[in-house]
Amino acid sequence: MSISVNNISKSFKGKTALKNISFEVKKGELFGLIGPDGAGKTTLFRILTTLLIPNHGEATVVDFDIIKDYKSIRNNVGYMPGRFSLYQDLTVKENLEFFATIFGTTIEKNYDLIKDIYVQIEPFKDRRAGKLSGGMKQKLALCCALIHKPKVLFLDEPTTGVDPVSRKEFWEMLKRLQNKGITMLVSTPYMDEAAICDRIALIQDGEMLEIDTPKKIVKHYSKTIYNVKANNMYQLIKSLKSYQHNYSVYPFGEFVHYTDTRTDFSPIDLQHYLTSKNLKNISIEITQATIEDTFMELAK
Amino acid sequence: MKRFIGFIKKEFYHIFRDKRSLFILFGMPIAQIMLFGFAITNEINNVNIAILDHSKDATTQEIIHKIESSKYFTITASILNETEIETAFKKGHVKAVLIFEKDFSKNLGKENNATVQVIADATDPNTANTISNYVTAILQKYQQKINVAVKTPYQILPKTRMAFNPELKSVFMFVPGVMTIILMLVSAMMTSISITREKELGTMEILLVSPLKPFQVIIGKVVPYIFLSIINAIIIVLLGILVFNMPVQGSYFLLAAESVLFIITSLSLGILISTVSASQQTAMMISLMALMLPTILLSGFIFPISSMPLPLQIISNIVPAKWFIIILKGIMLKGVGLQFIWKSTLILVGMTLFFIGLSVKKYKIRLE
Known part of the structure; x- marks a missing residue:
């Protein structure tokens, strides 16, 4: 096991941030931590990177205890905090060189590991890090976290504030790194990114809701979901919410995800109801449950 | 060791790229010494x-x-x-x-x-x-x-001699004072700000999760400022000698050694401030309020300590600047050797050890 967490709890001044968290990450796994802001993701990262001490429970990273062997952990992991935490007044190259030096290595020694990513920012290697775009900054931060060939990589919301194209690129890079045998724990508030992970854990209010592969997690969702669409979104949501048989109503892009309390639900009834509410161009179709639906259901 | 040198290199990048701070760093001592030397004077002329x-x-x-x-x-x-x-x-x-x-x-x-x-x-x-x-x-x-011709029977004629500063030049008082203030400011404020900046920008988080040891981070932060402070001290002494004919009666070597000691005292204070403050702004406020004011007011630089009320006289003893000014005046004006200023020196050494010990105890290897 690369990471093993056993019954971890943490509270700040009486406010609980994490409640009895337990999970394991296998060697070489890409493990996603999915949850909204304030769910406790960053606290969990800080505990595992030995920056915080939990109130209860124990955890090991690369078989080192997070409290007793914190020095060994610090030698063996890479950490990319949620906020951009590089030196803005240093150039791209200087930042990378600095992190290589403090980990007792050189860029050349581990170049093969960062090559794929570094070639993308290399044209800007003499630019100050503070002047890079959001996506570039994240790529540089990833390079800096990787430069010492860590066994485990912790990435706290690496794609927050990054454009969709760069986000996709970033996850592809993580997938490639996985092939090089690096265990990764990644957190994100974006449910759509979760599907790329080997396994994901849904976390909310400091509690683990579910841990499984993205495919299986969706299967936990037992209800049939309907994509409902009409000419007036606002009116549609309002009408659905006041429909007496509604179980859940969530806007989802251009559709509304709707589930019904009845087992013998027929879309025709709903169609009639919505027409009576003056809605036009109504379409109702069965759709697949997404991780977001599962999350909403579990968080209910 | 290679890690440590890499860290110091990074610190110098920070310092030299921040043109504004650099200007303040070297412009301030020159401006202050000129101001105090020329403008603020107790002498009258024409x-x-x-x-x-x-x-x-x-x-x-x-x-x-x-x-x-x-x-x-x-x-x-x-x-x-x-x-x-x-x-x-x-x-x-x-x-x-x-x-x-x-x-x-x-x-x-x-x-x-x-x-x-x-x-x-x-x-x-x-x-x-x-x-x-x-x-x-x-x-x-x-x-x-x-009256030469007339012999007055009883007459007391006081013959005063102003020792060490016969012309009563106020600049003789200001040079040691400004030197003390500048060294305190550069060393304590700049280091405390540069350490808290890492906390504020989140880079401290990464530094903690790295094999760098806490003392390497701290010493790495301090070394560049020791250099800068020594350069500042040299500038001030040179200006004093060349522009204001300030004498250095004692040994230059002793002067340099005592200056380095005071720089280290100030740096250790800076480190201590950085361990208790979370943001650059707090660090700056603490440095200004807790260091600058006592250094200016309670060190004997402007107001003589002996004419202060007793409680302030007692408090002045814990102001490092007081002891450094005694040392500076001793070496520069009176030309004394270590045998006359060993007490002040020992007090500064003691203060330094105390601040360093406290900082080490307060330094956090984690975020809490």
């Missing part, structure tokens, strides 16, 4: 005065002549009657008026007694005081001259 001479005889002429020939006064106006005195003061042209009574020479010869009135503009009390002292001195000198 003060404009006016004369109201009711007598206009040989004696008054001679006295006026004496006053005019001194470099302290310039006689700019002759006033004809009392009413003009106030106008002259109000216009601000003159700082003092000398009034000779009627029949000055006659009175002096006949009654052995003649009066001169000195009216000084006391809106600036220090200058007024100095002016009246200087005028009195000139008059006394003249009196002694005309």
Whole structure:
């Protein structure tokens, strides 16, 4: 096991941030931590990177205890905090060189590991890090976290504030790194990114809701979901919410995800109801449950 | 060791890329020493005065002549009657008026007694005081001259000698003071800000999750500022010597060694401040309030400690600057060796060890 967490709890001044968290990450796994802001993701990262001490429970990273062997952990992991935490007044190259030096290595020694990513920012290697775009900054931060060939990589919301194209690129890079045998724990508030992970854990209010592969997690969702669409979104949501048989109503892009309390639900009834509410161009179709639906259901 | 050098290299990048701070770092000592040396002075030179001479005889002429020939006064106006005195003061042209009574020479010869009135503009009390002292001195000198023939039976003649600073130059007081302030400011404030900046930007988080040891981070932060502070100290001493003829009577080596000691004391204070403050702003406020003010007010730099109320005198003992100023004045003006300043030196060493010990105890290897 690369990471093993056993019954971890943490509270700040009486406010609980994490409640009895337990999970394991296998060697070489890409493990996603999915949850909204304030769910406790960053606290969990800080505990595992030995920056915080939990109130209860124990955890090991690369078989080192997070409290007793914190020095060994610090030698063996890479950490990319949620906020951009590089030196803005240093150039791209200087930042990378600095992190290589403090980990007792050189860029050349581990170049093969960062090559794929570094070639993308290399044209800007003499630019100050503070002047890079959001996506570039994240790529540089990833390079800096990787430069010492860590066994485990912790990435706290690496794609927050990054454009969709760069986000996709970033996850592809993580997938490639996985092939090089690096265990990764990644957190994100974006449910759509979760599907790329080997396994994901849904976390909310400091509690683990579910841990499984993205495919299986969706299967936990037992209800049939309907994509409902009409000419007036606002009116549609309002009408659905006041429909007496509604179980859940969530806007989802251009559709509304709707589930019904009845087992013998027929879309025709709903169609009639919505027409009576003056809605036009109504379409109702069965759709697949997404991780977001599962999350909403579990968080209910 | 390679890690450590890499870290120091990074620190120098930070310092040299921040042009504004760099300018303050080296511009400030020069500006301060010039300001204190030239502008803020207790000496008087070429003060404009006016004369109201009711007598206009040989004696008054001679006295006026004496006053005019001194470099302290310039006689700019002759006033004809009392009413003009106030106008002259109000216009601000003159700082003092000398009034000779009627029949000055006659009175002096006949009654052995003649009066001169000195009216000084006391809106600036220090200058007024100095002016009246200087005028009195000139008059006394003249009196002694005309009394040579006559033997006065009982007379006490004080012969003062101003040791170590015979000309009473105030710049002799300001150079050690400014040096103390600048070293304190650069060392304590700059290090505390540079350490808290890492906390604020989140880079401290990464540094903690790296094999760098806490003392490597701290020493790495401190080393560049030791260099900068030494350069600053050299600039200040050079300016003092070259521009203001400040003497260095004692050994330069001792001066350098004591300066380095004080720099380290200030740096350890800076580290201590950074361990208790979470943001650059807090660090700066603490440095300014807790270090700058006592350094200026309670160190004996501007206000003599012996004339302070007892509680403040006691508090002044914990201000490192007080001891450094004693050391500086000792070496530069009195030319003493270590045997006379070992006590102050020992106190600074003790303070440094105390601050470092406290910082090490307070330094967090984690975020909480």
